[in-house]
Structure formats: C-alpha cells, structure tokens
Amino acid sequence: MTKLLLDYAALEPLLILLADGEFHSGQELGDHLGVSRTAVWKHLQKLEVLGLPLTSSRGHGYCLEGGLELFDSDVLRAHLTPAAREALTELELFPLTDSTNARAMAKAALGRGGYVCLAEQQSAGRGRRGRHWVSPFGKNIYLSLSWCFESGAAALEGLSLAVGVALVRVLKELGLPELALKWPNDVLCHRSKLAGVLLEMTGDPSGACQVVVGVGLNVDMPEPASTGIDQPWTDVQSTLRKEGLPPVSRNFLAAALISELLVLLKDYETKGFEAYRKEWLALDAFAGREVELRATDRVIRGRVVGVGETGALCLDVNGEQQFFYGGEVSLRAVS
Known part of the structure; x- marks a missing residue:
C-alpha cells in the first residue's frame, strides 16, 4: 500500500x-x-x-478512455444539503486505502461521530460475510460514515435495511428503474446487484456505542474488473445509458448519498426502523417468493412474508411464521 x-x-x-x-x-x-x-x-x-x-x-x-472524475472535497461539500453540512464533522478523501470501513472504525473507536470518508480505490474492501468487494480505481463509490449512539445495539435494529431505503431514494432521483432491496443489505436494479451495505459497531453494546455504515455502489464498473464478481451485477452509468438518460457526476452522487445518510443517522435513534419499514416492504425483491435462507449450519426454506418492526426477516416455514436476523446468513430465491 x-x-x-x-x-x-x-x-x-x-x-x-x-x-x-x-x-x-x-x-x-x-x-x-x-x-x-x-x-x-x-x-x-x-x-x-x-x-x-x-x-x-x-x-x-x-x-x-472515457475520462476520469476524481473526488473533490470542495465539490462534495458544495453539493451537501444544509442538514448534512451541520451533521458532518470531518470529510476525508483517500486515493488508495485498505478499506474505508477500517478507516472509519479507527475514528469511531475514538468516539468520533459525523465522520465521512471516500476512497478512489480499496485494496481490502469487504462485503458481508468477509467477501471481497471489487474496487477499481476512480470508477465507483466506496463510502463509510461513523455515528455515535447512546442507547446501544437496540437503537440500531433495522439500520442496514433503512440505509438500503436511503440509497434507493437517491437512485430513484436519477431515474433508475426497477430498484429493489434484498434482505438484509443489497440494492438491486433489474434484479442485479448495484450496491451493498456493511455495518460495524464498536463501544458498549448496551450503552454508548459507535457505528460505521459502509456503502459500496457500482457507478461505472469496468468490464475487466468485473471478473472478480461472483453474482449478476450492474452499475449506474450503464443503466442510465440504457434508459436514454444523461450520466451522473460521481461527486454529485456521492454528495447526495452522504446527505441522505447523515440525516438518517442523526434521526435514527429517535425514529428507528419503523420510519422506513413501509418503504422497505414496497421494495422487497423477494416478497411472497419461495427462498432458501442459508446459515452456518443449516438451510431453511420458506416463503417471504416481509420484515418485522426490528428488520428481522419473516418466513412462512411449513405454515408457521418464523423470524430471522442478520449476521452470517445469506438469502436466495428458489428456482
């Protein structure tokens, strides 16, 4: 590095x-x-x-080929909403880093909330379950934010799902069609992965704690880099082209995401997931479908009923409703 x-x-x-x-x-x-x-x-x-x-x-x-738009702190700040500027305590840009979440976790461990960082490229970007996040230089958005909560882990229930709703709100404004959410943390477009969310926490699980929200968004993924992706994927710019819409500035898009997420984090301890649940349910990619939930030591098959008040996935398993929480699990549709 x-x-x-x-x-x-x-x-x-x-x-x-x-x-x-x-x-x-x-x-x-x-x-x-x-x-x-x-x-x-x-x-x-x-x-x-x-x-x-x-x-x-x-x-x-x-x-x-195709040019390059590097992140610019002045441009980013100029496009933040007033509420986001008020909530922001520090904005840091990295040309290259191991992981934006690792950077934000280091700040979070010091009790720093309202910290935001972006990188042009990551050498050790991570998704859920330790998966490698493909991070070509200067093409996508690798973003992490830290926030302080006073009520412990209980105040964070459903947060990764709410972050997904916030991402969709921003992407809808661009005109992207067929956006959906896959429990617990993926944003899909045309049933292909567009973005992912990774939450990490430090501090007291029952008291004052700090949370890092990591977001990886495919903006203009080069084909050669995509060979490392093991699932259907898409990106913002190619989707906009197919819809006959103009390309979006990466700085503008990053600023819109930061603005939406900082306001979400600022109000989440008060509003909770309930303020986002209705929107999430309307975007549920697997609503009513037969799925397999894969955990470390078992596979559960059932029909998706929705999500509960805390963001837990509700499945109808042989006529009985059962709730499942995030963690080391994965969800896939049954063919």
Whole structure:
C-alpha cells in the first residue's frame, strides 16, 4: 500500500491532466508537468498500477478512455444539503486505502461521530460475510460514515435495511428503474446487484456505542474488473445509458448519498426502523417468493412474508411464521 501511495502522489498531476478523456501529446504533458518526455513516459507506464485504460496514438498522444472524475472535497461539500453540512464533522478523501470501513472504525473507536470518508480505490474492501468487494480505481463509490449512539445495539435494529431505503431514494432521483432491496443489505436494479451495505459497531453494546455504515455502489464498473464478481451485477452509468438518460457526476452522487445518510443517522435513534419499514416492504425483491435462507449450519426454506418492526426477516416455514436476523446468513430465491 505504501508503494501504491508513493506512485499515486507522483501520478496525481498527470491523472488530473488526462481526466478529460482527450488525447494529449507527450510534449504537452511534459510542459504542463515541468518534466521531460522520457519522465512522462515513465509516469504513464505506472498507470497500470491503478488499472487505468491508457490509449496511445501516433500523432495524437495519450488519453484515458472515457475520462476520469476524481473526488473533490470542495465539490462534495458544495453539493451537501444544509442538514448534512451541520451533521458532518470531518470529510476525508483517500486515493488508495485498505478499506474505508477500517478507516472509519479507527475514528469511531475514538468516539468520533459525523465522520465521512471516500476512497478512489480499496485494496481490502469487504462485503458481508468477509467477501471481497471489487474496487477499481476512480470508477465507483466506496463510502463509510461513523455515528455515535447512546442507547446501544437496540437503537440500531433495522439500520442496514433503512440505509438500503436511503440509497434507493437517491437512485430513484436519477431515474433508475426497477430498484429493489434484498434482505438484509443489497440494492438491486433489474434484479442485479448495484450496491451493498456493511455495518460495524464498536463501544458498549448496551450503552454508548459507535457505528460505521459502509456503502459500496457500482457507478461505472469496468468490464475487466468485473471478473472478480461472483453474482449478476450492474452499475449506474450503464443503466442510465440504457434508459436514454444523461450520466451522473460521481461527486454529485456521492454528495447526495452522504446527505441522505447523515440525516438518517442523526434521526435514527429517535425514529428507528419503523420510519422506513413501509418503504422497505414496497421494495422487497423477494416478497411472497419461495427462498432458501442459508446459515452456518443449516438451510431453511420458506416463503417471504416481509420484515418485522426490528428488520428481522419473516418466513412462512411449513405454515408457521418464523423470524430471522442478520449476521452470517445469506438469502436466495428458489428456482
């Protein structure tokens, strides 16, 4: 990671110049950076470290296919709602990090609430059940927020489901169709995974505690990076193109998510999951369907009835309603 950070520090001015997606000659790049064309070539070769698609053309120069929109703290702050600006205590951007949740957990352990961080790329991004989260550079949103709660774990019931509702609210504003939620923490579009949520807690489970909400959202997933994904997936930009809608700024989208999530966290201890339950039920991807719930040591088959007041999944198992809670479980439809 240290080597990558050193490479990025040297590459950042070059990335900013190439971010427009246009061709730039080696001479032009050298003049802007104040280095020789040989030095420019050496820097360009290092773009492979970040997995970026560099194209070269004799007589035209070099370009990053499709361009690149890096996160910008000034742009992000400018697009936050007033309520989010009030709730935000710190916004931190990382070009490269192991995991935004790990960064936010370190802040949470110090009792820091209202902290938000974003990364251009993660080397150890995680989903639920320890799954690796595919994190190509500068293409998606890897976001974590920390918040302090006074009432312990009981105040957090249903929080991951409420976060899913908040994500859908933002995505609906873009015009994305067929959005749905898969219990307990996935956002789907056209039945393919678009985003995931990972919650972690530190502190006293029965008193003052800190929670980190991690969100991974596929914005413009490159096909080569997707080989590491083991389930149907989609992303925001390709869906917008199919709908004939304009692309969205990654900074604008991240700011909208931060705004929605900070307000959710600020009010959640008072409102609880009940304020989001009706919306969640309307978005339930498996409502009324036969499913298999897989836990560590067993498989339960039943029909999805809905979710309870605390966000627990309700299944009709052989005519009896049973409730199941999040954790090391997975849910899949029965064919």
